Amino acid sequence: MINIKKDTKYIYINKNFIKLYSYLKKNKNISNIIILLDNNTKKFCLYYLLKKINNFKKKIIILKIKSGEYNKNIYTCIKIFNKLILYKIDKNSILINLGGGVITDLGGFIASIYKRGINYINIPTTLLGMVDASIGGKNGINFNNYKNEIGIINKPKLILINIKFINSLSxxxxxxxxxxxxxxxxxxxxxxxxxxxxxxxxxxxxxxxxxxxxxxxxxxxxxxxxxxxxxxxxxxxxxxxxxxxxxxxxxxxxxxxxxxxxxxxxxxxxxxxxxxxxxxxxxxxxxxxxxxxxxxxxxxxxxxxxxxxxxxxxxxxxxxxxxxxxxxxxxxxxxxxxxxxxxxxxxxxxxxxxxxxxxxx
Ligand SMILES: NC(=O)c1ccc[n+]([C@@H]2O[C@H](COP(=O)([O-])OP(=O)(O)OC[C@H]3O[C@@H](n4cnc5c(N)ncnc54)[C@H](O)[C@@H]3O)[C@@H](O)[C@H]2O)c1
Missing domain, CATH: 1.20.1090.10 (Dehydroquinate synthase-like - alpha domain)
Structure with missing residues (x-):
């Protein structure tokens, strides 16, 4: 496991999700775990994550969106906000973004403004997500085709990089x-x-x-x-x-x-x-x-x-x-x-x- 130096202590490149496990164990007040993903990360990545967190006695809610840049917009946000309210997701919930840059940008944005902010974790599953989109705290959505026109800078609690996710990428x-x-x-x-x-x-x-x-x-x-x-x-x-x-x-x-x-x-x-x-x-x-x-x-x-x-x-x-x-x-x-x-x-x-x-x- 590599722990990235100094002020990047919350970024880990490892072979499993040890840090996620210890984070969830340490933060006992976490009420719900919401996993945001798309059709591809549901197929290729979810299994590995669930294996790590299934034995926590927390409610796990999986929210799936269609993959692709075209969905990084306000309409997708509205659908997700509706679901969060439907499931009575409170301030102590944590959102895990499991996906490429579209998921981490969108999920980070939603987590940053839902009930004025809930904690979130990025698990980037594309190379681009691992080296760029999940890092640095920039979140946002496209608006009227303008790229990242609406957004916020707010860092995740953890960034967990698992290199094996590269294997299923095109x-x-x-x-x-x-x-x-x-x-x-x-x-x-x-x-x-x-x-x-x-x-x-x-x-x-x-x-x-x-x-x-x-x-x-x-x-x-x-x-x-x-x-x-x-x-x-x-x-x-x-x-x-x-x-x-x-x-x-x-x-x-x-x-x-x-x-x-x-x-x-x-x-x-x-x-x-x-x-x-x-x-x-x-x-x-x-x-x-x-x-x-x-x-x-x-x-x-x-x-x-x-x-x-x-x-x-x-x-x-x-x-x-x-x-x-x-x-x-x-x-x-x-x-x-x-x-x-x-x-x-x-x-x-x-x-x-x-x-x-x-x-x-
Ligand atoms: N916030 C930032 O600092 C920052 C920086 C760079 C880029 N971005 C944003 O990132 C986005 C692009 O990210 P991207 O290239 O990751 O695109 P993406 O999230 O659309 O992922 C690309 C494709 O790979 C699929 N996929 C993801 N993980 C997979 C896996 N492990 N196996 C198989 N398929 C998988 C996705 O479903 C999708 O079809 C853009 O919206 C861009 O603006 C943000």
């Missing part, structure tokens, strides 16, 4: 998590980037997930702990690739088409690396290196010219903007990202057109 969902892993290297830690770029994730064999995940969490926590509530802005570097990436995700929600978060963010990183080269200090060699590695795992999904204005509308509502100025987090070099860089519409749209024309050999 290749596409594993690659979704890769996008955020590469991002950590690109924005903050060149050594980590150099380490990741040597691994052939296409083979998906003999990958040292524990080491990769552990290092990713350390990087994310280091960044989050410098600016937990995003008051100073430093935490915004985690949003590299997300200004355009989130808009791509929003466009897909609008078109009712599927794109994984990591894929959208990787396309965003391709565009924003181009902007970093044009406007900021990222040199051409490093820009090409980022492109080469990302294109190993993601295909370019062209954005039709007729949607450029729609994409721009989504970008105009990005959470990093200020005073109607569109702010980007951009690279100076691999391992060094800066934030609050105001970028004009023409450059933003050019970066998307350039991405559209990238030829993959």
């Amino acid at each position: 290749k596409n969902d594993i690659f979704s998590g890769l996008g955020e892993l590469f991002k950590y290297g690109i924005i903050y830690n060149k050594k980590y980037w150099n380490y990741l770029k040597k691994i052939d994730f296409n083979k998906l064999k003999n990958i040292k997930w524990k080491k990769i995940i552990y290092k990713a969490i350390l990087i994310k926590n280091k960044i989050v702990n410098k600016d937990p509530n995003e008051y100073y802005g430093f935490r915004k570097i985690l949003n590299f690739g997300h200004t355009i990436g989130h808009a791509i995700e929003s466009l897909n929600l609008y078109k009712k088409k599927y794109i994984s978060h990591g894929e959208a963010i990787s396309l965003g990183m391709i565009c924003e690396s181009w902007i970093s080269n044009k406007i900021n200090k990222l040199n051409k060699k490093e820009y090409n290196e980022i492109l080469k590695i990302l294109l190993r795992y993601y295909n370019i999904k062209k954005i039709d010219n007729k949607y450029l204005n729609k994409i721009y509308k989504f970008i105009e509502n990005d959470k990093k903007n200020n005073n109607n100025k569109i702010n980007f987090s951009l690279l100076n070099k691999i391992g060094k990202c800066v934030f609050n860089i105001n970028i004009k519409k023409k450059i933003i749209l050019n970066s998307i057109k350039i991405m559209n024309n990238i030829n993959v050999k």
Whole structure:
């Protein structure tokens, strides 16, 4: 079992749920255990959790939603609030989010506002959830296709990572998590980037997930702990690739088409690396290196010219903007990202057109 250092003591990477067991045993006043999950985590993950908690003499309530980004919205919240009230869920209940980023974002949000807040635990079951979505306390839902437009920062009591959940993920969902892993290297830690770029994730064999995940969490926590509530802005570097990436995700929600978060963010990183080269200090060699590695795992999904204005509308509502100025987090070099860089519409749209024309050999 690895106990992540210092102020991340509530995050555990282990082979079973020892910490959950001791938490539930210690907190005798817990009245009900609610497990929020989706159809896939019910099928692949619930069994392991129930095995650990079934012998607690607590009421266990399982709330299932349909999987997918499309359900991370206010309508799903309303359904869940209705169920919580129906089952008379009180303040001493604990919510366990068993799922990927959709479940932990949605469940964390619900737990944070239901009866002005009940405690919650994240058990991330996707790679993306393990290295990013479950960490750092950001919760929220999409609204009118705008990504994470409504939300709150509030940390869970525990984050329990069980690497065996990766085994049932599709290749596409594993690659979704890769996008955020590469991002950590690109924005903050060149050594980590150099380490990741040597691994052939296409083979998906003999990958040292524990080491990769552990290092990713350390990087994310280091960044989050410098600016937990995003008051100073430093935490915004985690949003590299997300200004355009989130808009791509929003466009897909609008078109009712599927794109994984990591894929959208990787396309965003391709565009924003181009902007970093044009406007900021990222040199051409490093820009090409980022492109080469990302294109190993993601295909370019062209954005039709007729949607450029729609994409721009989504970008105009990005959470990093200020005073109607569109702010980007951009690279100076691999391992060094800066934030609050105001970028004009023409450059933003050019970066998307350039991405559209990238030829993959
Ligand atoms: N809060 C944050 O800081 C933060 C950071 C990054 C991303 N996010 C959010 O995370 C979301 C994306 O997360 P995601 O990629 O985990 O998506 P997801 O939760 O939709 O999971 C992807 C798919 O994998 C399935 N699944 C989950 N665990 C499984 C398992 N063990 N075996 C088989 N299938 C399984 C799910 O049912 C789903 O179909 C986005 O909404 C994004 O905005 C949040």
